[in-house]
Amino acid sequence: MSIDRVATSAQTAYFLNHIQNAGHALDKTQESIASGKNANTYAGFGDKAQVLTATIAAEARNAAYANATTFAVTQTDLQDTQLTSLSALASQLKKAVSDAVVNNDGSTLMAQAQSIFDQASAILNSKDANGDYIYAGGRTDVAPVTADSLAALLAAPSAASTFANGDLKKSIQVGDGVTVDYGIAASDIGLGLMEALRNIAAADSGSSFAAGPTLDAAQNSFLTGMIATTGTVATDLNAASAANGYVANRLSDAQTQQESMTTLYKGFVSNIQDTNMADAATQLSLNQTQLQAALQVTAGLHQLSLLNYLGSGS
Numbered sequence: 001m002s003i004d005r006v007a008t009s010a011q012t013a014y015f016l017n018h019i020q021n022a023g024h025a026l027d028k029t030q031e032s033i034a035s036g037k038n039a040n041t042y043a044g045f046g047d048k049a050q051v052l053t054a055t056i057a058a059e060a061r062n063a064a065y066a067n068a069t070t071f072a073v074t075q076t077d078l079q080d081t082q083l084t085s086l087s088a089l090a091s092q093l094k095k096a097v098s099d100a101v102v103n104n105d106g107s108t109l110m111a112q113a114q115s116i117f118d119q120a121s122a123i124l125n126s127k128d129a130n131g132d133y134i135y136a137g138g139r140t141d142v143a144p145v146t147a148d149s150l151a152a153l154l155a156a157p158s159a160a161s162t163f164a165n166g167d168l169k170k171s172i173q174v175g176d177g178v179t180v181d182y183g184i185a186a187s188d189i190g191l192g193l194m195e196a197l198r199n200i201a202a203a204d205s206g207s208s209f210a211a212g213p214t215l216d217a218a219q220n221s222f223l224t225g226m227i228a229t230t231g232t233v234a235t236d237l238n239a240a241s242a243a244n245g246y247v248a249n250r251l252s253d254a255q256t257q258q259e260s261m262t263t264l265y266k267g268f269v270s271n272i273q274d275t276n277m278a279d280a281a282t283q284l285s286l287n288q289t290q291l292q293a294a295l296q297v298t299a300g301l302h303q304l305s306l307l308n309y310l311g312s313g314s
Contacts, residue, residue: 075170082123181247
């Protein structure tokens with residue numbers, strides 16, 4: 001009679017299936033360690049896939065908010081510098097007028113007024129890094145101040161007519177449902193100064209401040225009144241600068257929030273997506289042990305026969 005082996009085809013299939021599963025688990029762990037990711041498809045993350053995709057989308061949205069906020073911060077910083085300069089020009093004009101009255105001498109007043117106009121119009125017509133007019137109020141391809149000289153300003157129907165900017169104020173979304181307005185129109189910050197300069201130019205065209213060795217009574221009275229006017233212009237520009245500073249603070253707070261959200265999103269995604277190397281190393285050792293055990297048991301099973309259990313003859 002024949003002595004059959006203990007192993008059956010069913011047992012063999014059972015252990016081969018264990019070998020296959022152990023090998024698959026080992027391959028998956030090795031791939032996870034090599035790639036640094038727990039899976040290479042969303043399906044591989046199982047029930048966490050939906051949360052992962054939602055978090056990645058939120059992170060991308062937050063990054064877009066952060067990029068837009070960075071641009072707005074750059075502009076508000078520039079606006080702060082330029083508003084400070086405009087306020088200084090208004091104060092300079094006030095001093096020039098005051099000096100003319102105190103010294104009873106307006107011989108240099110118009111030269112100073114022209115210089116102040118040139119500097120102010122240059123600021124109001126300044127452009128950003130993209131070549132767009134900063135204070136255009138939406139009309140970014142049109143210079144906000146059309147008068148190119150104090151004479152041109154005087155020749156215009158009014159100071160307001162020399163402003164070509166629109167009324168649209170730039171704004172950005174800094175978070176879900178949160179919008180910050182940060183744009184400024186040239187006419188909002190420059191009209192008062194241009195009106196003061198135009199009034200001085202108009203008075204000079206009627207009776208030149210440099211015509212006589214001293215100011216006449218009418219000139220003295222006019223310039224005395226302009227001291228208060230130019231002071232108000234400087235005060236208004238200081239207020240505009242303060243308002244811009246408030247916006248800058250809001251943007252700064254938004255940046256802090258965006259940075260916090262970036263850290264949160266990245267950490268959340270990493271917890272789901274990235275391989276924990278310490279855990280993976282432990283799992284790798286376990287998978288290797290399981291595969292080796294399955295191979296050894298299967299190999300040993302096929303070497304057994306009934307002879308292993310029969311006692312030797314005496």
